[in-house]
Amino acid sequence: MSILKRRHVLARLASFAMAGSLMATPALADDHYPDRPITMLVGYNAGGQTDLVGRAAAKVMSEELGQPINVVNRPGAGGAVAARELQQAKPDGYTIMFHANTVVNTAPFLMKRVQFTPDDFEWAGFITAYQAGLVTQKESPFDDLDGFVAWAKENPGFSYGSLSPAARMTMNEIAKKEGLDVNIVPLNGGGEMINAVLGNQVVLALSGGIHSKYPDQMKMVAALTTFRHPSDPDVKTIDEFGYELAMDTRAGLYLPKGTPEDIVQTLSDALAKAQTDPTFKQVTGSASIPIMYLDADKAKQEMVSTFGKHGQIFRNAGVEPQ
Amino acid sequence: MRRANVLSGAALAVFGLLMLIFVIPAQIDQGPPGMMSPRLVPSLMMGLTTVLAVLLCATNLRSVEDDDGPISRAELLALGKFGVLFAVAYAGYALIGPLAAGVVILLGGLLMLGERRPLYLVLLPVVVLGGTYLLFYRLLGTPIL
Amino acid sequence: MTQLIGGFLDVLNLSTLVWIAVGVTVGYVLGVLPGLGKATGVAVSIPLTFYLGPVAAIAMLIGIAKGSTAGSAVSAILLNTPGEPSSAPTALDGYPLARQGKAQKALKMGLFASVIGDFLSTLILICLAAPLAQYALLIGPVELCAILVFSLTFIGGLSGKSLTKGLIAGALGIFFATVGLETETFIPRMTFDLLELDDGIPLVPMAIGMLAVAEMAIQAGNMRALDMEMAQIADSGNPDDRRVTRDEWRRCAVPILRGTLIGSVIGILPGLGASVASFLSYGATRKASDDPDSFGTGRIEGVAAAESADNAVVPSSLVPLFALGIPGSVIAAILIAAFVLHGLTPGPLMFEQNPRMVAAVYAAMLCASLLMLVIGYFGQSLFAQVIKVPMRLIIPPVLFLCCIGAYMESGSVFAIWIMLFFTVFGFFAKKLDFSFVTFLIGYVIGPSIELTFRQSLQILDHKWTNLLVHPIALVFIVLTAVTLVLLARAQTTGKNARTKPRPTGAEPQPSTQGRNR
Numbered sequence: 001m002s003i004l005k006r007r008h009v010l011a012r013l014a015s016f017a018m019a020g021s022l023m024a025t026p027a028l029a030d031d032h033y034p035d036r037p038i039t040m041l042v043g044y045n046a047g048g049q050t051d052l053v054g055r056a057a058a059k060v061m062s063e064e065l066g067q068p069i070n071v072v073n074r075p076g077a078g079g080a081v082a083a084r085e086l087q088q089a090k091p092d093g094y095t096i097m098f099h100a101n102t103v104v105n106t107a108p109f110l111m112k113r114v115q116f117t118p119d120d121f122e123w124a125g126f127i128t129a130y131q132a133g134l135v136t137q138k139e140s141p142f143d144d145l146d147g148f149v150a151w152a153k154e155n156p157g158f159s160y161g162s163l164s165p166a167a168r169m170t171m172n173e174i175a176k177k178e179g180l181d182v183n184i185v186p187l188n189g190g191g192e193m194i195n196a197v198l199g200n201q202v203v204l205a206l207s208g209g210i211h212s213k214y215p216d217q218m219k220m221v222a223a224l225t226t227f228r229h230p231s232d233p234d235v236k237t238i239d240e241f242g243y244e245l246a247m248d249t250r251a252g253l254y255l256p257k258g259t260p261e262d263i264v265q266t267l268s269d270a271l272a273k274a275q276t277d278p279t280f281k282q283v284t285g286s287a288s289i290p291i292m293y294l295d296a297d298k299a300k301q302e303m304v305s306t307f308g309k310h311g312q313i314f315r316n317a318g319v320e321p322q
Numbered sequence: 323m324r325r326a327n328v329l330s331g332a333a334l335a336v337f338g339l340l341m342l343i344f345v346i347p348a349q350i351d352q353g354p355p356g357m358m359s360p361r362l363v364p365s366l367m368m369g370l371t372t373v374l375a376v377l378l379c380a381t382n383l384r385s386v387e388d389d390d391g392p393i394s395r396a397e398l399l400a401l402g403k404f405g406v407l408f409a410v411a412y413a414g415y416a417l418i419g420p421l422a423a424g425v426v427i428l429l430g431g432l433l434m435l436g437e438r439r440p441l442y443l444v445l446l447p448v449v450v451l452g453g454t455y456l457l458f459y460r461l462l463g464t465p466i467l
Numbered sequence: 468m469t470q471l472i473g474g475f476l477d478v479l480n481l482s483t484l485v486w487i488a489v490g491v492t493v494g495y496v497l498g499v500l501p502g503l504g505k506a507t508g509v510a511v512s513i514p515l516t517f518y519l520g521p522v523a524a525i526a527m528l529i530g531i532a533k534g535s536t537a538g539s540a541v542s543a544i545l546l547n548t549p550g551e552p553s554s555a556p557t558a559l560d561g562y563p564l565a566r567q568g569k570a571q572k573a574l575k576m577g578l579f580a581s582v583i584g585d586f587l588s589t590l591i592l593i594c595l596a597a598p599l600a601q602y603a604l605l606i607g608p609v610e611l612c613a614i615l616v617f618s619l620t621f622i623g624g625l626s627g628k629s630l631t632k633g634l635i636a637g638a639l640g641i642f643f644a645t646v647g648l649e650t651e652t653f654i655p656r657m658t659f660d661l662l663e664l665d666d667g668i669p670l671v672p673m674a675i676g677m678l679a680v681a682e683m684a685i686q687a688g689n690m691r692a693l694d695m696e697m698a699q700i701a702d703s704g705n706p707d708d709r710r711v712t713r714d715e716w717r718r719c720a721v722p723i724l725r726g727t728l729i730g731s732v733i734g735i736l737p738g739l740g741a742s743v744a745s746f747l748s749y750g751a752t753r754k755a756s757d758d759p760d761s762f763g764t765g766r767i768e769g770v771a772a773a774e775s776a777d778n779a780v781v782p783s784s785l786v787p788l789f790a791l792g793i794p795g796s797v798i799a800a801i802l803i804a805a806f807v808l809h810g811l812t813p814g815p816l817m818f819e820q821n822p823r824m825v826a827a828v829y830a831a832m833l834c835a836s837l838l839m840l841v842i843g844y845f846g847q848s849l850f851a852q853v854i855k856v857p858m859r860l861i862i863p864p865v866l867f868l869c870c871i872g873a874y875m876e877s878g879s880v881f882a883i884w885i886m887l888f889f890t891v892f893g894f895f896a897k898k899l900d901f902s903f904v905t906f907l908i909g910y911v912i913g914p915s916i917e918l919t920f921r922q923s924l925q926i927l928d929h930k931w932t933n934l935l936v937h938p939i940a941l942v943f944i945v946l947t948a949v950t951l952v953l954l955a956r957a958q959t960t961g962k963n964a965r966t967k968p969r970p971t972g973a974e975p976q977p978s979t980q981g982r983n984r
Contacts, residue, residue, distance in 0.1 A: 074878050077665035081879075084662065110653065113660055157928045165653045183925040185608070186651035188918060199604040201926060286811075322351065322654045323900075330899050334635060341642075349657040353649075358924065360649040360656055363917050367642040374635045381631070393898045397688030401894055404684050407866075408887055415880070424867060431863030435687060442860065450864045454871065457496075 043079025054098035093263035118303035126252030156181035161205030212288035331379035338372030474826025490530025498538025502872030505535035526831030540577035548679035553741035556749035560769030571709035584775030608922035613943035640909025672873035676886035677893030730779025748776030
């Protein structure tokens, strides 16, 4: 371990020193990949849900590849800062990023300054999905989205908690279609969302998945994914309710554009091992995060199709990037 | 303090006006109708700063009490030295690596502040850099760079 | 109760105690080192806890949080460089005390206040976690907005000599806090197209620049005078200057208890935090004192009030986490990760599913408090020697640690630029007597007020009459009005009092300028 660590430091020093001169050289395929430690960027702060899953995945992959994987947090702009740094890294498989795919398939439609497309990265696979949904208090008088709409028509001026412009758009589209009068309360982060729901400050809120930790206090009225949630299979998706607003978010590995195909494959295979790893399952299981592995090819397809689909949804709703 | 107050008041008033007239309109969009404008709070604060800064200027112009300036030459010199030190350290970071930057800050700082004893010049950077390495890489197991 | 005894049985074994001690020690050292603080400490330690058992891991992280909160008082007192904004009020009186040769006294009082605040607040967590958290939920955005406005007016009294300059500093603080994406519209504000600024100007590099690096520049400018002064007074011959006398205990008892109460309450409420607590406690103690103007020149009560509140926040911010699963602070958010990692889901279910485990964590927290007393007490006699070291040997390592602390916050050189920008800003603010205290408070509270106000507008459905269903908010609005009247009255009487000569026997002001700020 100590030798590895020291070599890591030296390697980093060397790479810092040479970064300028080597940046432009195209990467050559490497038979011995990996023969030194890999740096894994995470675009959120240490300790967050995605960071945790990323660290657990890094542990599995590191055992599989026989080299340490150092997790480095680069928070900022919902992951766009880390993604930009990844773009500038050498495409040799020694700098990778574990993150939610929203940076590419959602953020560009909301933020003018983020203009990533699926072609800006190589995709080594996705391992988990986020169970986004519309949630309410357990004791609410309605049980599904149709019930909520009926209730909301009787109660104009109700409050809805929104974490992001995407959450705002979802409610605005429903309100537009059904003629609801809604007050959208801006919330800052998942913790505040839980607070607002449990404290009865809002009637309904969009949760990124954290609600499944509060099964006794909250219930979901509609899943906002294209699939029904594995932890809540009885709740219909928003598409099933007839709104066509479902957007899937997954977490997985981004690689710099131009990373050799065999390295992409090696990393994709290593990531696949996480599906059956007991520690990884424990980490995701305790937070009710479903494991849904997509390999490199499927991940690329997923990115291309969701990029087009989400763009269409936002354009239809008249949401302009800010 | 009187002169310093007049000058800082004038500088702040100019800063506030620049922000109000140029920077805030250019850097903050008006925002959709029906919501509090994103410009509201920054504009309020800059307006308040400008008014108070003018007030500070005016009250001090009228006051007769005067004494030495609050900032000594030595302090300004020290701030300038810090600027040079960090500039060299950044060059070291960009050209060689983080370790070089650390050495520049420690060794350069010592030299700049007048330390000349060779023992301290060697010992301090070694102890601090070594201690940092031990703390983060060994004890906590977190590579910070 | 029997559960708690069982918990102690789980904790009182050598290996767990050693890990708690390691956590407290690491935290204390990180806290003492200027520039490094509790959030960085806990975040960088998470990987280490992968290898520990659940109780040891969580106890160690809590130990780090507690230790670093107490440790940050040391650099505030000895070097006037609070490692974290929440220790800034400690420096206001702690540093003058140190310059008077009473460093040991200030350090000891700081530690005792920290331990007492911490211990009592931990007891509050243990006894009242569940019921209190239910009440905390009643505090929604509308109530929070009223409480924040009240805190801002109350702390506004700290603004120093010139009210105009204090208000300017506060306005600038709020202004800088608006940089980044606005939460409601997600419209970027003054980011100059830098993605790094989307999440706003990060507090840690900013505070390091303003509080630590700027202070180092000022001290470098006055190095010779400082060293000479120190050579004369470092060794105070009077043993009373090295310990806390019975009389001082008597004077500090009320400030400590008040600080503990303020810290505990602020910790439970969502969205406030340690800085608000310590400033509020310091301000309240100053207001309650018979001679408010002597604060800032070396009143031991100031140290006691700030530190007890600062430390009381740590355990009580875990109340919403334990009882409801809601993180009340950055530490709590990071701890969630550690809990989840070890198969525990924070929240009410935790008490039913793992009562023994919860009891063990409680027991570990109490042990951490006591270990903190021991480790801090012995560590201090070591750290107090720092004051005899000439400044030229202290400044370079402090600058180095500041860079590391700023860098680690976001892992990028950009944070160092932020730090340097605010170094220049802080340098001029300090020298020109623009209170950095009000600047920081504006920075910390300003955006919360804006967001909670936006939220309140929506929740109240844009109708002021709906305020009537929020009695807690109404109480605080009335309190704010009362405070404003009292402040205005104090301002007029204070002016009369200030023209009178100072009572003799007050400590002589240190000769070098700008250091009692």
